[in-house]
Amino acid sequence: MAPFVHAEPVRFSDIDHAGIVYYPRFFHYFHLAFEELWRARVGPRAYVELLDRDRVGFPVVRATCEFVAPLRFGDTAEIEVSVIKLGGKSITFRYRVFRAADAAQPRAASATGEVVCAVVDLARFVAMPVPERVVALLSDLVEPPHSE
Amino acid sequence: MAPFVHAEPVRFSDIDHAGIVYYPRFFHYFHLAFEELWRARVGPRAYVELLDRDRVGFPVVRATCEFVAPLRFGDTAEIEVSVIKLGGKSITFRYRVFRAADAAQPRAASATGEVVCAVVDLARFVAMPVPERVVALLSDLVEPPHSE
Amino acid sequence: MAPFVHAEPVRFSDIDHAGIVYYPRFFHYFHLAFEELWRARVGPRAYVELLDRDRVGFPVVRATCEFVAPLRFGDTAEIEVSVIKLGGKSITFRYRVFRAADAAQPRAASATGEVVCAVVDLARFVAMPVPERVVALLSDLVEPPHSE
Amino acid sequence: MAPFVHAEPVRFSDIDHAGIVYYPRFFHYFHLAFEELWRARVGPRAYVELLDRDRVGFPVVRATCEFVAPLRFGDTAEIEVSVIKLGGKSITFRYRVFRAADAAQPRAASATGEVVCAVVDLARFVAMPVPERVVALLSDLVEPPHSE
Numbered sequence: 001m002a003p004f005v006h007a008e009p010v011r012f013s014d015i016d017h018a019g020i021v022y023y024p025r026f027f028h029y030f031h032l033a034f035e036e037l038w039r040a041r042v043g044p045r046a047y048v049e050l051l052d053r054d055r056v057g058f059p060v061v062r063a064t065c066e067f068v069a070p071l072r073f074g075d076t077a078e079i080e081v082s083v084i085k086l087g088g089k090s091i092t093f094r095y096r097v098f099r100a101a102d103a104a105q106p107r108a109a110s111a112t113g114e115v116v117c118a119v120v121d122l123a124r125f126v127a128m129p130v131p132e133r134v135v136a137l138l139s140d141l142v143e144p145p146h147s148e
Numbered sequence: 149m150a151p152f153v154h155a156e157p158v159r160f161s162d163i164d165h166a167g168i169v170y171y172p173r174f175f176h177y178f179h180l181a182f183e184e185l186w187r188a189r190v191g192p193r194a195y196v197e198l199l200d201r202d203r204v205g206f207p208v209v210r211a212t213c214e215f216v217a218p219l220r221f222g223d224t225a226e227i228e229v230s231v232i233k234l235g236g237k238s239i240t241f242r243y244r245v246f247r248a249a250d251a252a253q254p255r256a257a258s259a260t261g262e263v264v265c266a267v268v269d270l271a272r273f274v275a276m277p278v279p280e281r282v283v284a285l286l287s288d289l290v291e292p293p294h295s296e
Numbered sequence: 297m298a299p300f301v302h303a304e305p306v307r308f309s310d311i312d313h314a315g316i317v318y319y320p321r322f323f324h325y326f327h328l329a330f331e332e333l334w335r336a337r338v339g340p341r342a343y344v345e346l347l348d349r350d351r352v353g354f355p356v357v358r359a360t361c362e363f364v365a366p367l368r369f370g371d372t373a374e375i376e377v378s379v380i381k382l383g384g385k386s387i388t389f390r391y392r393v394f395r396a397a398d399a400a401q402p403r404a405a406s407a408t409g410e411v412v413c414a415v416v417d418l419a420r421f422v423a424m425p426v427p428e429r430v431v432a433l434l435s436d437l438v439e440p441p442h443s444e
Numbered sequence: 445m446a447p448f449v450h451a452e453p454v455r456f457s458d459i460d461h462a463g464i465v466y467y468p469r470f471f472h473y474f475h476l477a478f479e480e481l482w483r484a485r486v487g488p489r490a491y492v493e494l495l496d497r498d499r500v501g502f503p504v505v506r507a508t509c510e511f512v513a514p515l516r517f518g519d520t521a522e523i524e525v526s527v528i529k530l531g532g533k534s535i536t537f538r539y540r541v542f543r544a545a546d547a548a549q550p551r552a553a554s555a556t557g558e559v560v561c562a563v564v565d566l567a568r569f570v571a572m573p574v575p576e577r578v579v580a581l582l583s584d585l586v587e588p589p590h591s592e
Binding site for chain 3: 017018020022023024025027028030031048051057059060061062063064065066067070
């Protein structure tokens with residue numbers, strides 16, 4: 001299993017008064033990587049069509065993040081997406097954020113998070129099974145059991 | 149004419165890598181003051197009902213801001229709202245942002261902007277006259293001609 | 297033990313494409329309540345002086361949130377702050393977010409989170425004991441053991 | 445003269461309650477394109493080193509934007525950067541934002557803005573001439589006189 005990876009430069013405005021990336025932005029980075037997964041594998045309108053045309057949504061039920069080392073302006077965030085659990089009526093994603101290697105510094109772990117999404121029929125606001133095409137999109141990202 | 153004033157503390161996350169409020173946030177401050185004008189004068193659901201129930205929208209046609217002095221974390225932004233032009237099918241707002249006085253510093257000008265909004269029937273996406281109740285909400289905020 | 301409460305209107309820009317508050321914003325709401333705790337109890341420059349003058353920082357080590365019901369534009373978020381653990385070299389905060397009661401709806405739970413902060417001497421980047429005045433600020437917010 | 449172009453997908457969180465990109469985000473898009481200009485032409489740490497090592501800053505003095513057509517989630521913003529005035533102690537940038545062409549829609553203008561930056565010696569907080577290497581970076585982006 002190789003994770004999907006999205007590289008996102010830390011932006012001038014991601015920084016807070018302490019001079020590091022504002023911690024809620026890491027959850028935003030998670031979401032950017034999720035959006036890019038759809039763009040890269042299906043197309044730029046794939047995710048919006050799932051939501052607006054097919055009326056399938058992924059509301060977040062639980063999100064958690066452990067912070068290891070801060071990111072700063074000038075760094076690039078590398079966000080790895082994998083899937084811990086894919087089945088029934090929810091999906092659990094794992095996101096690992098790294099500071100990318102550059103001329104000055106080696107690659108280094110920055111944060112690790114988990115996000116549990118429900119799968120919802122937006123027309124009726126009820127839970128629904130994970131659609132087949134979402135399973136197809138994500139199946140190679142499922143981590144083997146007991147991996148850490 | 150006395151402007152409407154909204155005080156908003158500069159937030160930890162409003163700061164950019166240069167240690168001052170990220171300049172696009174000033175347009176967000178303008179919008180916060182606009183939202184608070186509705187909340188304070190009509191009620192917490194006044195603006196959302198205008199949009200969602202009555203289907204009247206105010207898309208921004210032109211926005212401009214002159215920046216005089218930066219704001220920093222610990223400062224409070226005082227945002228004054230007045231109206232330069234109220235009539236026909238558009239409204240022109242003026243926003244003046246000040247750093248609030250505190251124990252350490254006197255009140256000082258930070259930025260001044262103008263925002264031109266169209267008035268739009270959202271059901272048909274066509275321009276419409278400013279509704280009577282919007283005129284009533286804003287009429288005491290209209291600046292006399294030639295004021296600066 | 298009564299928690300500290302900060303009320304923050306959901307902003308026009310807090311909404312995402314799904315029409316509800318973007319989930320990473322909840323962690324931002326947590327931070328707003330934390331900032332307001334300092335403002336309300338000590339003063340508008342209390343937190344910035346702790347950081348910049350006294351060089352004491354609170355980097356987040358772990359953050360988690362369970363989402364119960366979404367918030368929408370027009371709602372007001374009521375954010376309750378309490379302390380689960382205050383001691384040694386870290387502080388664990390609990391944040392409970394509610395949709396405020398209004399004419400149309402009763403108060404309702406929206407989300408619950410926990411944020412673990414280290415306490416750090418920013419001049420030397422090493423962990424340090426929780427300063428006395430921070431203990432004093434927070435001690436009435438400490439939840440009794442076994443509370444849920 | 446060919447402008448520098450940066451393509452940025454509209455993000456799930458760029459959307460406001462009206463279902464379109466929140467207008468202050470356009471000024472953020474301008475800044476993203478400015479950051480990418482440095483990254484693409486010099487390197488990922490070029491802009492941060494100018495600020496932090498060389499202590500040269502570009503505070504915004506005046507920003508303006510005309511909005512032609514909204515952007516929505518699923519669209520990609522193409523942001524063109526050119527220079528209207530490069531000389532003395534300030535730089536005036538022009539930013540043109542387009543909705544990128546895709547299978548469903550042709551390319552279309554969305555917004556046009558101008559941003560005037562001062563050039564400042566951050567160590568002494570005084571205006572300074574545009575550094576030579578900044579002139580070199582930007583000189584091919586200068587629009588011929590009278591262009592619109």
